[in-house]
Amino acid sequence: MWGRAEDTPPQPAADVRAAPRRRGHGLRRVVPVVAVTAALIAAWYLGAAALNWGVVSDARLRAGGPADPWTVLAGTMSHDRPLLPAPHQITAEVWRATVEVAPTSRRSLLYHAGVTLSAALVGLGLGTLGGVLLAVAIAQSRALERILVPWLVASQAIPVLALAPIVIVALGTLGLEGLLPKAIIAAYLCFFPVAISMTKGLGSADPLARDLLRTYSATAAQVFWKLRLPASLPFLFAGLKVAAAASVVGAIVAELPTGAQAGLGARLLAGSYFGQTVQIWAALVAAAVLSASLVGVLAATERLVGRRMGARA
Structure with a gap:
């Protein structure tokens, strides 16, 4: 038995024991959010390619340009008037309309x-x-x-x-x-x-x-x-x-x-x-x-x- 206070074995500080637990709890909260976000972005890109494929392919055929799959795929990601814009196109438009123009402009x-x-x-x-x-x-x-x-x-x-x-x-x-x-x-x-x-x-x-x-x-x-x-x-x-x-x-x-x-x-x-x-x-x-x-x-x-x-x- 530990009869005296000085004989009691030292206990680790509460914050030292809790720190790894807090880090693990925070990681468990962040990882699902990142995984779901990445899955949604990937699905969005796939949807943009699928929906814009016909538009880009027809436009290139009418213009007499190349319509091979890789060229059409690249065009679905940069078309001026896509049926479904890719995430990077939306991000670029938001940046342009918030940072590159004055806040008082009607284009902002x-x-x-x-x-x-x-x-x-x-x-x-x-x-x-x-x-x-x-x-x-x-x-x-x-x-x-x-x-x-x-x-x-x-x-x-x-x-x-x-x-x-x-x-x-x-x-x-x-x-x-x-x-x-x-x-x-x-x-x-x-x-x-x-x-x-x-x-x-x-x-x-x-x-x-x-x-x-x-x-x-x-x-x-x-x-x-x-x-x-x-x-x-x-x-x-x-x-x-x-x-x-x-x-x-x-x-x-x-x-x-x-x-x-x-x-x-x-x-x-x-x-x-x-x-x-x-x-x-x-x-x-x-x-x-x-x-x-x-x-x-x-x-x-x-x-x-x-x-x-x-x-x-």
Whole structure:
């Protein structure tokens, strides 16, 4: 037996033992992502070669040039108007439209992304405000929940592509143009996930904790602010992440029926009019990066709020 403290065998430091484990855990997380990404890129190149083969082959035959397989294969990777652009073509177009032109130029993806982002953020704010207020009202009344929740679900059955032109035209007759109509379409898509998640979150408070507060003679407002609202925050942030991605979609869809001159939707329209598929895909990549950035900001905010509230990392 080890009877004295000095007789106890030395133990390795916790951080020394945990370091290899952390490195192994990080490697296990990175390798699948890299493998899936590489597989997707390889499949994309194969798809680009297959879809563009006929276009390139016919073009070379009409031009009287060589149409051997290797020449045609090389042409599928560099065609000006491919059916499916190769990843390196999209990357080059994104680089050209973000780095090689001024951010304030109408040829810049940053300029168009900023226009779409402004409408998406306003729509996200409006949708979040409306969703939270409705969720609070529903949480206070079971009858209101039975009345409104079916209508909330039914509202999402209306395709936004059909709704956007109606809203844009109706608001245009009232003299409302520019940012606000696009923000309203974005708010329509943001409203539902925020309202549903917040309603679920406000009802997730521990019943025992609620009973404890009542034994202390806590008012309904105190129960809401001290218990129900903090318990709903994880649900709210989950809904906000969905709403953030939807807000970008709503802003882009709202730009399509108006024939907008700026925004990622306008970039998509211009590419479709002139058959510039590489430009279309570059705008789609910009939209994806914009949505991912908004979700990333919300995820960081969620972690910060969680730490301030004492949540474990």
